[in-house]
Amino acid sequence: MKRAGDCLFLLVFGLLILAPGAAVIAQFVPLAILDDLRTSALFGQTVRAAPPDFQTSSVFSTQTQAAIGSWLNERMGRPREFYIRLNNSVDYLLGRSSNRSIVVGKRGELFTTEMLADLCSRRDEGKPVDDIARGLRRAQDIITRLGKAFVVVLSPNKAAVQPENIPDYCAGASPTRLYPRFISALEDTGVKFVDSEALARESARDGMPNWFGKYGQHWNAIGVFYATRAILGLLHEQIPGNFGSLKIEGMTIDDIPRGVEADTGLLSNFVFPLNAVSPHLEMKVEGARDKLRPLIVGTSFSGGFVEGFLSSGLADKVILYDYFHSMFQYESVTRPRIPIEGEVTEHYRSVLKEIDAVIVEVNAPALRSSHIARFVAATEMLH
Amino acid sequence: MAFNSVVFIFVFAPLVCIPNFFLSPAWSNRLILIASLFFYGWGEPRFLFAIFASATFDYFLGAVIARNHGQAAARLALAVGVCANLGLLVYCKYAAFFLESLGQVFGNLGIPIPEVLLPLGLSFVVFEKITYLVDVYRKTTPPAQRYSDYLFFVFFFPKMLAGPIIKYHEINAQIQERRVALDDVIYGVSRFIVGLSKKVLVADSLAKTVEAVFSAPADQIGFGDAWLAALCFSVQIYFDFSGYSDMAIGLARILGFRLRENFNQPYLSVGFTEFWQRWHISLSTWIRDYLYIPLGGNRCGAFRVFVNLWICFLASGIWHGANWTFIVWGAYHGLFVWLDRVVLKDRIWRAMPRFLGVAVTFFLVTIGWVFFRARTLSNAASIVAALFKPTSTSSFQYLGPSNDVYIFLVLGLVCSFIPLLVVVGMTDRIRGFEVVKRVLILLLTIWSFGQVCVSTFTPFLYFRF
Numbered sequence: 001m002k003r004a005g006d007c008l009f010l011l012v013f014g015l016l017i018l019a020p021g022a023a024v025i026a027q028f029v030p031l032a033i034l035d036d037l038r039t040s041a042l043f044g045q046t047v048r049a050a051p052p053d054f055q056t057s058s059v060f061s062t063q064t065q066a067a068i069g070s071w072l073n074e075r076m077g078r079p080r081e082f083y084i085r086l087n088n089s090v091d092y093l094l095g096r097s098s099n100r101s102i103v104v105g106k107r108g109e110l111f112t113t114e115m116l117a118d119l120c121s122r123r124d125e126g127k128p129v130d131d132i133a134r135g136l137r138r139a140q141d142i143i144t145r146l147g148k149a150f151v152v153v154l155s156p157n158k159a160a161v162q163p164e165n166i167p168d169y170c171a172g173a174s175p176t177r178l179y180p181r182f183i184s185a186l187e188d189t190g191v192k193f194v195d196s197e198a199l200a201r202e203s204a205r206d207g208m209p210n211w212f213g214k215y216g217q218h219w220n221a222i223g224v225f226y227a228t229r230a231i232l233g234l235l236h237e238q239i240p241g242n243f244g245s246l247k248i249e250g251m252t253i254d255d256i257p258r259g260v261e262a263d264t265g266l267l268s269n270f271v272f273p274l275n276a277v278s279p280h281l282e283m284k285v286e287g288a289r290d291k292l293r294p295l296i297v298g299t300s301f302s303g304g305f306v307e308g309f310l311s312s313g314l315a316d317k318v319i320l321y322d323y324f325h326s327m328f329q330y331e332s333v334t335r336p337r338i339p340i341e342g343e344v345t346e347h348y349r350s351v352l353k354e355i356d357a358v359i360v361e362v363n364a365p366a367l368r369s370s371h372i373a374r375f376v377a378a379t380e381m382l383h
Numbered sequence: 384m385a386f387n388s389v390v391f392i393f394v395f396a397p398l399v400c401i402p403n404f405f406l407s408p409a410w411s412n413r414l415i416l417i418a419s420l421f422f423y424g425w426g427e428p429r430f431l432f433a434i435f436a437s438a439t440f441d442y443f444l445g446a447v448i449a450r451n452h453g454q455a456a457a458r459l460a461l462a463v464g465v466c467a468n469l470g471l472l473v474y475c476k477y478a479a480f481f482l483e484s485l486g487q488v489f490g491n492l493g494i495p496i497p498e499v500l501l502p503l504g505l506s507f508v509v510f511e512k513i514t515y516l517v518d519v520y521r522k523t524t525p526p527a528q529r530y531s532d533y534l535f536f537v538f539f540f541p542k543m544l545a546g547p548i549i550k551y552h553e554i555n556a557q558i559q560e561r562r563v564a565l566d567d568v569i570y571g572v573s574r575f576i577v578g579l580s581k582k583v584l585v586a587d588s589l590a591k592t593v594e595a596v597f598s599a600p601a602d603q604i605g606f607g608d609a610w611l612a613a614l615c616f617s618v619q620i621y622f623d624f625s626g627y628s629d630m631a632i633g634l635a636r637i638l639g640f641r642l643r644e645n646f647n648q649p650y651l652s653v654g655f656t657e658f659w660q661r662w663h664i665s666l667s668t669w670i671r672d673y674l675y676i677p678l679g680g681n682r683c684g685a686f687r688v689f690v691n692l693w694i695c696f697l698a699s700g701i702w703h704g705a706n707w708t709f710i711v712w713g714a715y716h717g718l719f720v721w722l723d724r725v726v727l728k729d730r731i732w733r734a735m736p737r738f739l740g741v742a743v744t745f746f747l748v749t750i751g752w753v754f755f756r757a758r759t760l761s762n763a764a765s766i767v768a769a770l771f772k773p774t775s776t777s778s779f780q781y782l783g784p785s786n787d788v789y790i791f792l793v794l795g796l797v798c799s800f801i802p803l804l805v806v807v808g809m810t811d812r813i814r815g816f817e818v819v820k821r822v823l824i825l826l827l828t829i830w831s832f833g834q835v836c837v838s839t840f841t842p843f844l845y846f847r848f
């Protein structure tokens with residue numbers, strides 16, 4: 001009996017320790033029955049391992065060994081995925097994340113370290129946002145002289161607009177937080193901007209559901225609606241054209257997040273499904289005679305605008321400069337985006353003829369993101 | 384190749400341990416030697432040849448000593464061997480530190496400071512090679528019958544990187560003849576998993592908090608964070624180091640070898656003398672046998688014993704690292720070991736209940752760990768000062784600690800202070816507890832494997848859908 005127990009123990013342990021190696025071997029055995037063993041469905045982009053280089057210098061510097069390790073890791077398939085997902089789920093129960101950029105707040109709400117650092121940081125970094133605001137004002141002047149509209153959108157920090165579940169060690173907004181100082185700087189310089197955190201408070205007063213899901217770091221369609229409505233208002237002040245007014249066509253609430261609504265949860269790679277209260281909103285433009293032709297310069301939050309502009313009928317085509325680095329054209333929410341080749345500043349110069357508004361989106365935890373400086377520099381070159 | 388790496392756990396260990404179970408001792412020795420050379424060469428390819436050459440030199444010196452017992456040639460060979468090994472260690476580990484320290488005292492002396500990378504495990508390997516030469520000289524052990532046996536002793540991979548420091552006569556008989564029974568494999572697997580869990584589940588969970596506080600500006604650390612970091616480090620270093628020893632002992636057992644224990648619940652000690660009988664036992668016995676006793680040990684007058692103790696603990700301190708913080712840590716321990724002898728053991732520890740003695744000793748050891756962990760002496764002094772300023776609060780930029788830090792800190796402290804032998808004795812009497820233990824080991828296996836795998840997967844946070 002004892003011997004049977006010993007053998008069973010070793011058998012189970014053997015399976016646990018040999019499964020990842022078996023998955024590596026399965027990569028080279030083209031049998032359909034091994035598909036499940038060799039594939040991994042972990043979510044998230046990582047740096048792909050470079051093939052090992054077996055030159056003597058690489059071996060002696062241990063670069064080869066590190067590359068072999070990474071190469072093997074990537075091929076350990078389903079067993080590795082199982083270990084990672086299970087570990088991440090246990091970590092989540094313990095109130096922590098294996099991803100250094102993710103923080104588990106109260107009641108399992110996920111935040112990023114950037115969000116909490118933006119909200120709770122005790123650092124005082126002087127007034128760096130004044131220069132950024134002045135740069136945006138210069139850009140605004142140049143673009144409006146070209147007959148285009150210009151709006152800056154400050155997309156919100158989840159921890160700031162939904163602070164009820166932030167960790168206790170983040171004891172509320174720091175007096176040195178950059179966001180309110182940036183708002184003041186934009187007001188002082190006369191930049192046309194949308195303060196989405198103020199809109200979030202208005203949305204809460206209107207009785208609307210939260211803008212951020214439990215497992216998400218990007219705003220849902222409710223946040224996009226409020227921000228887009230505010231943008232439309234500012235655009236109507238600057239350029240001729242009747243782009244209509246934005247209305248909510250319908251809203252459903254379920255527990256199935258879609259797209260970015262649970263992006264942080266997906267990146268956390270748990271074993272359990274990411275069910276959380278998820279409002280889904282449809283918006284529509286009414287009374288419009290003209291279609292907006294926007295150029296959006298922004299962060300990953302700008303994806304919400306793209307979807308909002310197209311799905312509501314506000315625009316038929318949207319050009320997005322992602323971090324003023326990559327360029328995409330969107331013509332439908334159902335069709336894939338079209339990458340635009342070439343250099344951003346060159347394209348920017350030529351595309352101004354086709355658009356009627358430039359919308360710059362800046363995310364609250366990253367107000368000093370370099371895409372703003374690159375955009376301002378490129379705009380000043382137009383002048 | 385660290386024991387807690389994916390390559391070691393899922394590739395190297397199975398490839399070595401599984402065939403080893405079915406081989407005769409002779410073929411097993413060949414497999415393990417080749418695997419050990421590969422293991423060391425994987426992490427330190429440049430120094431593999433240096434250690435190999437040094438080991439070859441020691442082997443021939445051992446033969447010279449054995450052939451010339453009692454003669455000047457033997458003493459010369461021993462002196463050459465010890466000096467060569469210590470010279471290698473001093474050059475690789477301490478040359479830059481000594482020259483920089485001299486420069487700080489006397490100004491620029493114009494001597495170029497060598498940029499030498501310290502080979503992995505060199506401190507352990509050098510001490511083991513010295514034990515071989517001295518033991519052959521003392522006739523404690525015969526010289527290695529075969530060159531391959533001596534290489535096996537030097538390169539045996541379970542103990543090579545972080546001990547325990549073994550002596551040739553402890554392993555020689557096992558090299559020649561051993562049987563690997565199923566019970567050995569089960570014990571070894573369980574011990575390895577316990578060690579891996581101690582390291583990746585407990586020690587690594589506390590490391591982030593320790594790093595955040597110890598790297599903060601010294602004048603911005605408050606009382607609460609200082610104590611949290613000090614206690615976390617006390618648990619971290621114990622679980623990390625004892626965990627590594629557990630993995631080494633477990634791996635060796637799977638391969639059929641029994642290595643000496645390196646830790647015996649050191650935080651249950653009363654007094655620093657007992658602490659060093661329970662902490663890093665292989666190092667403390669090495670220092671006793673190869674430094675303290677040759678210096679005269681306890682056989683001298685009180686002042687000479689005092690000097691001998693200080694030499695040993697300063698040597699212990701600097702063995703741990705080339706920094707003044709380690710030297711101060713060694714001196715701190717030397718001071719309390721000496722105080723044990725002159726006053727504490729007879730007048731203080733005996734007069735108080737054991738639990739109080741354990742608590743006071745742990746308190747003092749924890750303060751000593753601050754010096755061990757700090758980057759500089761001033762950093763250490765600031766943190767120690769914060770430990771005794773209850774009204775001070777932290778002002779450095781820091782997110783956390785998250786709740787899991789407190790969970791693992793409490794778990795670590797509880798496990799450190801529970802007398803495990805008593806617990807094991809009690810549980811052995813419970814029917815079916817063996818099954819519970821096996822299930823627990825398997826659960827720890829899955830969890831600790833998960834921690835190891837997750838370190839290899841770090842997705843970007845922001846990306847486009």
